[in-house]
């Protein structure tokens with residue numbers, strides 16, 4: 080309805096146009112900037128009573144998504160995944176252990192590996208075939224990811240075909256050859272005999288691939304003093320078989336990361352003697368690959384809060400920095416309860432380390448090794464840098480999240496500088512920042528935070544990017560504020576949320592990452608989600624109620640695999656709150672928020688404030704009321720005011736004072752699309 084028609088309609092109805100100009104102007108302004116289709120709003124009737132009094136603004140009926148408050152159908156709970164959002168008595172998950180021997184030949188840039196996989200079928204089902212992730216095949220010149228990429232997409236593919244992808248030379252079980260059928264980044268082989276519930280399959284394969292030149296997530300880079308290799312998503316890995324999708328066979332296209340079983344990794348990495356290696360978990364043979372001096376420095380680092388040099392800048396590339404002898408060396412690593420294994424190798428690394436004491440879960444403490452390996456180009460990484468350097472950042476993040484969430488479960492955390500901008504794996508992270516200390520802190524803190532989500536709370540990254548990126552962004556808000564001793568800052572997240580919600584063709588957070596508009600990945604999956612959890616904690620539920628529920632979710636899904644519905648249910652169950660409106664408005668639909676103040680009328684025993692909800696999203700209302708006598712108060716209205724209506728007439732107890740000004744969302748924490756209609760005077 081156009082604006083003039085609204086005025087005519089209001090006149091015909093005999094509407095009292097109190098403070099007419101400001102009311103209609105603000106309502107008009109909001110409709111012009113809101114993409115959510117609120118339409119023109121009829122004017123205010125006689126303001127005589129409070130509540131949902133105006134029939135014209137009744138919320139739509141219906142039992143499904145027509146009404147933002149309607150119960151969402153999360154599917155029927157089972158004894159596997161309970162209605163409370165907790166894993167039930169029938170819960171199961173597969174385990175998959177890997178023993179890998181790999182050799183890196185730096186000149187050719189080829190990895191050659193043999194692998195033994197021990198796959199245990201803990202499901203109640205019989206499996207007749209196995210699906211595998213063949214993620215290196217993304218880097219084939221003819222892969223789906225290569226052919227469907229768009230300029231500016233998250234995976235910066237090469238402009239030329241360097242011959243990427245796997246060569247699989249051997250695949251066998253118990254001496255019997257298996258035939259792998261390869262479909263892009265997926266491979267399938269049939270089992271010689273069915274794998275019954277409770278049985279274990281052991282199979283072996285040999286594979287090789289050329290390490291891609293500089294790419295996202297992994298790759299290689301030539302630096303002044305040598306070459307850096309970052310290896311991740313580098314070995315064929317069994318796809319996740321679960322109760323929700325069966326085999327999870329979404330291909331690796333570049334944006335969606337990974338979703339895998341927990342397992343133990345024993346990985347032996349053979350490299351030239353001049354190379355230094357760091358990997359997920361603990362180095363188990365330091366006496367073979369480190370000099371006596373380096374071993375004693377490592378021992379010191381394990382006792383020290385302050386960083387200790389393991390390889391000093393002036394020692395990089397020197398003969399005395401490596402054990403005597405000739406030929407290649409094998410570095411051995413072990414990590415348990417991990418969802419993958421990543422590593423890095425270089426002849427240009429300097430190396431410093433410290434450790435941090437965290438709770439061991441038995442009333443005592445244990446020390447986690449925190450170490451940084453980087454080339455001389457990484458100017459702000461060293462422990463002598465005025466801003467603290469990488470190792471101090473790791474210590475802070477491990478300590479902060481161990482205290483804020485639950486203790487870090489792994490023995491070590493390594494931060495590697497190389498070609499990758501920022502990527503996380505169990506016990507090892509890659510950070511590309513070299514010259515900006517705040518950039519280095521932000522990336523380090525974020526990637527360390529991923530060791531809680533999704534390395535331990537093991538969600539499906541390929542489908543639900545927000546369930547790790549957004550949760551991590553949420554906890555990063557608090558960690559960053561603690562490190563810099565400043566207030567939590569949500570400005571960027573709020574602005575990006577508003578920008579995305581106000582643009583056309585907005586996508587919901589639940590969109591698969593590979594289907595998400597590339598420029599929105601950061602805004603939607605990271606910041607809108609993180610900001611949403613912040614609002615849930617600070618504005619909607621309050622810290623105590625949120626923390627009880629969130630702690631319950633983390634405790635329940637510690638080293639397990641939650642689906643989104645498990646999270647939503649666990650939060651409602653733990654907080655004792657009906658949050659259907661929040662999940663629908665924030666996560667399931669691309670809704671926009673626009674709260675408006677339409678009119679205020681002083682009455683003999685108080686005042687009536689007329690509020691409009693112009694967007695499709697709803698939120699509780701907070702308003703700052705200033706009176707003519709100079710007094711002021713904050714008034715909170717619950718989200719339930721919007722149950723039946725999008726126009727609410729709120730009664731204020733004023734104790735005889737006259738209202739001077741009212742401001743909605745006075746602290747500006749809500750993603751309100753149009754703040755021009757938030758003020759009345």
Ligand SMILES: [Zn+2]
Nearest residue numbers: 525529548551
């Ligand atoms: Zn991330």
